[in-house]
Amino acid sequence: MEIDIKYVARLARLQLTPEQASKFQKQFSGLLDYIEKLKTLNTKNILPLSHATSLENVFRKDEIKSSLNLEDTLANAPQKEGDFFKVPPVIK
Numbered sequence: 001m002e003i004d005i006k007y008v009a010r011l012a013r014l015q016l017t018p019e020q021a022s023k024f025q026k027q028f029s030g031l032l033d034y035i036e037k038l039k040t041l042n043t044k045n046i047l048p049l050s051h052a053t054s055l056e057n058v059f060r061k062d063e064i065k066s067s068l069n070l071e072d073t074l075a076n077a078p079q080k081e082g083d084f085f086k087v088p089p090v091i092k
Helices: 007-012 018-039 069-075
Strands: none
Touching: 007 018
């Protein structure tokens, strides 16, 4: 299948050298030929998939762990007020 590579390049706002255009012409033609070949497959009894592989959640187990103490938490704060981070107001 032939494709107008200059037209596609213009749509994608690409400036191709003649060598690049020739290379991409061959690559696009090969890709489109492969797609045409795939269209001939009988997929009547194949259910559509949302993903190529089965999905599985990989959640870790919930474990109770100690958190940072207040002093370590506020150690690098640019500004603090008492036991809190001091930040500029975001709502007027």
